[in-house]
Amino acid sequence: MxxxxxxxxxxxxxxxxxxxxxxxxxxxxxxxxxxxxxxLSLTYIPDPNPHNLTLNTLEQASNYVNFYEFSTDKEAPVKLSQKMKTSPWNVGFFGEIKTEQMLEVDDLIAKFGLEERIYRFRCVEGWSMVVPWIGFPLYKLLDYLEPNSKAKYVKFTTRHDPAMFPDQAKGIFASIKHPYVEGLRMDEARHPLTFVAVGMYGKRLLPQNGAPIRLVIPWKYGFKSIKSIDLIECVEKEPLNTWQEQNPKEYGFYANVNPSVDHPRWSQAKERLLGKLTKQATLPFNGYEKEVAGLYAGMDLRKFF
Incomplete structure (x- = not known):
């Protein structure tokens, strides 16, 4: 220690x-x-920031969050999460892989090393930020797990612990169905931009930001970047994600950032960068169109939203 x-x-x-x-x-x-x-400090390979993105501050990125396991209020998780125990934290790996197993987060860090990724982050609600995440590409983990030919998707589940997460303790009166579930196609999961984050701004993740381990998928709306991961499964069928189950007319499986496809209740053409008063234009795939558009060649992105 x-x-x-x-x-x-x-x-x-x-x-x-x-x-x-x-x-x-x-x-x-x-x-x-x-x-x-x-x-809480981490050793990692810095991101050279070739696109010269301007970072939001740690205060901005950590004091305005969506973490429904604690509260629907964006500022409440800061206080409600402070007693959250994030170490030790074991993650289960199951499904269509060579060897089902449990690994502690620090073991994952030791296996795969750490690097920094400065990414744009776009919430489906219309706000955005730029964050320097620290972690490793998900494909490194998948290479280690060796999914078999039946594995077409990767399913992620947030830890279910009502003693730690107040909203989970509300049962049928919770704001969403728990535990939180997300999923990716295998090719999306293996894309080099798909990132497993254990830190930000040079240090371990704060509890309200999804400690100790979360997903970051920069070309998708933020609800795809599941927090406090407890379980990762390689599966044959498309997982039903939490928001898709909650309201399928408003939330789809893919959730790619698309300024041409509005949310039923608001426009997605513009976004407000945290710390700014005026809005800016939202970019297709959140600015990562060149890197990821090929994943969806031939697909109707209005239908598969």
């Missing part, structure tokens, strides 16, 4: 308060050190 100087100072001060004559067992010391916060 890495111990920050401040944490070490506080630990030493705690021991001194016990008195010079007090005998502190090694197990007691170990227990105290285990309770100290982990160093």
């Amino acid at each position: 890495n111990i920050t100087p401040e944490a070490l100072f506080n630990a030493r001060r705690h021991f001194l308060k016990l008195g010079a004559g007090a005998l502190v067992s090694s197990s007691a010391i170990s227990q105290l050190l285990a309770e100290l916060p982990k160093d």
Whole structure:
């Protein structure tokens, strides 16, 4: 465990308060050190930012969020998530893969290494931001899992823990059906832009941003970028995602950013970048058209929205 100087100072001060004559067992010391916060800094390959995107601040990106497991209010998750335990955190890998298994998030980091990806992020509600995520491409994980020929889709599920997520504890009165589910076609999942994030702005993800592990798919609306992942399955049939099940007339499986296809209740032609008062034009596939349009060649994007 890495111990920050401040944490070490506080630990030493705690021991001194016990008195010079007090005998502190090694197990007691170990227990105290285990309770100290982990160093949240991460080692990663920086993104050179070739498109010269202007980043939003950490405060903007972490204080205005959608995380329905905590609340439908965008500012409430900041406070409601602070007692969320994100370590250790095991993720289950099941379905049509070579070996079903459980892996801890730190094991994934050790296996695949970390890099930074500066991505545009576009919410279906019409707001956007630019965030420096830290993680690894999903295809690296899929290469490790070795999906078989039956695996046509990848299904993702958020952890279900009503003690940790207040909205899950509401049962039939919850704002959405829990646990949250998302899915991708296998070719979408294997695209180099599809990213598994464990950090942002140089450090581990904050609880309200989907700690400790989430998905980031920059050409799709934000609800596809599932948070606090508990389960990843390679499956044969298209998963029914949460918002599609909730309201199929308003939300589809693909959720590609498309300024030409409006949400039934509002236009998608423009967006408001967090921190700005005026709106800007929304780009097809959120500015990643050149990289991903080929995935949908020949498809009617109004029908398959």
